[in-house]
Amino acid sequence: MEQLILELLSQNIVFIAGAIFIALLIFRGVRIVPQSEKFVVERFGRLRSVLGPGINFIIPFLDKVAHKVTILERQLPNASQDAITKDNVLVQIDTSVFYRILEPEKTVYRIRDVDGAIATTVAGIVRAEIGKMDLDDVQSNRAQLIGQIQSSVEDAVNDWGIEVTRAEILDVNLDQATRDAMLQQLNAERARRAQVTEAEGQKRSVELAADAELYAAEQTAKARRIEADAEAYATEVVAKAIRDNGIEAAQYQVALKQVEALNKLGDGEGKQTIVLPAQAIEAFGDAFKMLKGLR
Numbered sequence: 143m144e145q146l147i148l149e150l151l152s153q154n155i156v157f158i159a160g161a162i163f164i165a166l167l168i169f170r171g172v173r174i175v176p177q178s179e180k181f182v183v184e185r186f187g188r189l190r191s192v193l194g195p196g197i198n199f200i201i202p203f204l205d206k207v208a209h210k211v212t213i214l215e216r217q218l219p220n221a222s223q224d225a226i227t228k229d230n231v232l233v234q235i236d237t238s239v240f241y242r243i244l245e246p247e248k249t250v251y252r253i254r255d256v257d258g259a260i261a262t263t264v265a266g267i268v269r270a271e272i273g274k275m276d277l278d279d280v281q282s283n284r285a286q287l288i289g290q291i292q293s294s295v296e297d298a299v300n301d302w303g304i305e306v307t308r309a310e311i312l313d314v315n316l317d318q319a320t321r322d323a324m325l326q327q328l329n330a331e332r333a334r335r336a337q338v339t340e341a342e343g344q345k346r347s348v349e350l351a352a353d354a355e356l357y358a359a360e361q362t363a364k365a366r367r368i369e370a371d372a373e374a375y376a377t378e379v380v381a382k383a384i385r386d387n388g389i390e391a392a393q394y395q396v397a398l399k400q401v402e403a404l405n406k407l408g409d410g411e412g413k414q415t416i417v418l419p420a421q422a423i424e425a426f427g428d429a430f431k432m433l434k435g436l437r
Contacts, residue, residue: 170202180246182209192247211246215307218257222315223265225272227280231320235268236312239295245303253302260299264309267294284311 174197175181181193185205193200193207200207218239225233239260243249253259271290272280280287292309299306 167202171199173198173200173207178212178214180211180213180243181207182211182246182250184208189247189251209246209250211243211250213243213246215240215242216257218261218264220312221261221265223268225269227272227275227277229276231277232317233272233277233280234315235272236315237264237268237291238310238312239264239306240308241299241304241306243303244305248301248303256302256304259302260295260304260306263298264291264295267291267298270294280314284314287311 173181173193175193175195177195179195181198183190183193183200183205185201190200190205218241220236220238222234222236225235227233241260243256249256268291271287271294275283275287288309288311291311292306295309296306
């Protein structure tokens with residue numbers, strides 16, 4: 143039995159070797175690349191091609207996959223660096239950078255430590271940008287500062303085949319002395335605003351009081367003007383009546399006033415005693431006669 147098996151193997155050794163060789167060619171020549179990666183292929187130590195996601199074919203024993211590079215977005219570890227603002231204030235900036243590799247052939251042959259190189263570049267750019275701004279601008283224009291940092295980093299790493307997708311300033315830290323000084327300045331500013339608000343309130347109160355007095359004076363003047371107009375109109379009517387009817391009209395007016403005065407003297411509650419001189423009685427009599435005659 144063993145001799146039979148050896149004879150069969152000796153007769154088919156060529157076919158078996160050929161099958162093994164074909165299988166090895168397929169195994170070495172076919173490369174399946176995941177969606178999240180790219181393969182860098184070298185031939186005799188030189189860049190041959192970059193394989194994208196899916197099934198790819200290479201020449202066995204001549205080509206080899208030298209680098210497998212992920213194209214997923216990456217985040218650098220959060221970093222802190224000291225910087226000095228334009229107004230000579232020491233601040234500590236916490237930054238975070240996100241990036242992804244677009245051209246692996248540039249990344250693997252032009253830079254050794256990608257994360258370290260980007261972190262160093264970001265630190266230098268942050269210090270340079272902070273040095274152009276005052277502390278108040280750093281605090282208030284953070285979005286503008288982030289945009290400038292991201293743009294500068296993109297220009298710096300463009301030759302490495304890298305895209306900086308996002309740059310963030312997580313925090314701006316100050317030393318305790320600077321914080322105390324800023325707190326004193328903030329309290330002084332609040333006190334100043336309170337004093338200004340109080341002064342403006344007092345000024346407004348005085349203005350309103352003056353407006354009220356002016357309005358009252360204007361209304362009093364209008365009332366006096368109306369009374370004067372009414373009196374002038376009444377005088378004009380009496381003068382016209384005297385001019386048209388002579389002295390009788392004037393005597394009639396005098397008599398009418400006398401009668402009205404007598405009626406007022408008689409008005410009132412309870413018993414009243416009125417003492418009049420004889421001339422007044424004669425005047426009232428003449429007034430009644432005149433009224434009776436005119437009617």
